Amino acid sequence: MALPLWIEFFEDLQNVRGRSRNTIMAYRRDLELYDEYLKISSHLPGFYDLMKKRGLSVRSQARVLSCIRTYLRFCESRGHKSPQIQELHLPRVHTKLPQLVSIETFYKLFDSCKTENLFRTARNEATLLLLFGLGCRVSELISLNLSDYHATDLTITITGKGGKQRIVPLTANLNQELQVYLKEIRPHLVNPQTGPTVIVNDRKRRPSRVDIWRWLSSWSKRAGFEEPVSPHQFRHGCATSLLEAGADLRSIQLLLGHRSIQTTQIYTTVTSKTLSDTINHHHPLSSQKV
Numbered sequence: 001m002a003l004p005l006w007i008e009f010f011e012d013l014q015n016v017r018g019r020s021r022n023t024i025m026a027y028r029r030d031l032e033l034y035d036e037y038l039k040i041s042s043h044l045p046g047f048y049d050l051m052k053k054r055g056l057s058v059r060s061q062a063r064v065l066s067c068i069r070t071y072l073r074f075c076e077s078r079g080h081k082s083p084q085i086q087e088l089h090l091p092r093v094h095t096k097l098p099q100l101v102s103i104e105t106f107y108k109l110f111d112s113c114k115t116e117n118l119f120r121t122a123r124n125e126a127t128l129l130l131l132f133g134l135g136c137r138v139s140e141l142i143s144l145n146l147s148d149y150h151a152t153d154l155t156i157t158i159t160g161k162g163g164k165q166r167i168v169p170l171t172a173n174l175n176q177e178l179q180v181y182l183k184e185i186r187p188h189l190v191n192p193q194t195g196p197t198v199i200v201n202d203r204k205r206r207p208s209r210v211d212i213w214r215w216l217s218s219w220s221k222r223a224g225f226e227e228p229v230s231p232h233q234f235r236h237g238c239a240t241s242l243l244e245a246g247a248d249l250r251s252i253q254l255l256l257g258h259r260s261i262q263t264t265q266i267y268t269t270v271t272s273k274t275l276s277d278t279i280n281h282h283h284p285l286s287s288q289k290v
Contacts (some may be wrong), residue, residue, distance in 0.1 A: 003035050009074050018162035032065040043086045064091045101229060102238035106132055109229060112222035113215070122185040122200070123217065126177065127199055131231060133174040133236030134158065135256055138231035142207050144198040151179060160257040168255060 013019045013027060033054070037047045051061045065088050072082040101109075106128065113124035131139055140158045148157040154170045155179075171182065182198070189200040197206035209231075217228035239252050 003031060003071070005075055005078055006031075008078070009247070011069055012022065012074060016265070020161045020163075023161065025254065026063075027067050027071075031071055033064065034068050042084075044084050058091045065090050090153055099230075099233050099236065100240050101132060101233045103237075103241070105223075105225075105229065106237070108223040108225075109216075109219050112219045119188040122181060123189060123200060124219070126181040126185070127215065128234075129174060129177055130199070131234035132238055133171065134168055135235045135242075136168075137235060138209050138212050142197070142199060142212065145196040146182070146198060147196060149178065149182070149198065151175070151277075154201055158257065163256065165256050167252065195238040244275070 010024060010028070011096045013024050019027075031048075034047065037050050040046075048061070051064060056064065069085060069088050072085040072088075076082050076085070110125060110128055113128060114121045127141070130136065130144070134141075134156065136158055137160070140160055144156070148159075150156065154172070154175045155167050156170060156209075157165055157167050157273050159165050167268070186198075186200060189204060194200060195206060199207050201207040202213045212231055213228075216231060220228040235256065239256060240254055242255070243249070263274055
């Protein structure tokens with residue numbers, strides 16, 4: 001390993017910065033690629049060519065370079081000079097507007113998640129309601145435990161990236177649906193080995209990410225969608241719906257657990273595009289020459 005402070009850097013990521021396991025593994029892969037290149041050349045511009053040869057997209061290249069920059073800054077903070085940090089130039093990444101679940105799409109999925117088993121149907125409906133109602137990540141959904149739900153406060157505690165927790169308020173309707181699910185439905189889906197998970201898969205265990213993706217793919221197919229709806233589209237749909245209804249960005253940031261308000265601001269672009277499309281489609285002057 002040609003890179004100094006390797007162990008110290010990853011200890012800092014995990015224990016000080018509280019990064020998730022997936023994030024740490026991504027850092028490791030990116031830095032291993034950088035270390036691989038340094039064994040061949042120290043001429044940094046050639047590293048851009050290596051990333052292109054490996055088929056990395058512009059967005060992936062930007063992620064790798066951002067990772068390297070974070071590592072080099074850590075080294076500098078520990079007294080290691082890193083002049084190559086001045087040569088790191090992140091490529092311009094064109095922000096892609098997130099796909100989202102509209103209320104119409106949600107209801108089509110809600111109708112399509114029904115099965116012959118009434119208890120599994122109720123479980124499927126609860127899954128959709130939590131995804132759309134909380135705007136949570138799929139990893140946050142599957143990690144929900146019974147102790148995270150606070151019926152008297154109408155809140156639920158979500159554990160996000162790096163183990164960071166946030167308390168999310170529940171609407172009265174969502175709270176009522178969740179109470180019914182936990183009291184009347186969940187007991188029929190579990191066994192003594194199930195554990196405290198809120199959502200239970202068909203094997204009476206905590207669902208995996210693959211389980212949620214598989215369910216959504218099946219329901220999307222039944223609903224007649226050309227492409228399966230992803231769990232993250234519910235998160236985007238929740239945020240965009242709130243913004244269009246007048247919620248402020250700071251509140252949405254807290255709901256989604258974004259570290260930076262800049263991440264949340266992407267939804268202002270989405271609603272602006274929606275407004276533009278609406279005007280172009282419905283305004284009387286959009287189809288007439290003055």
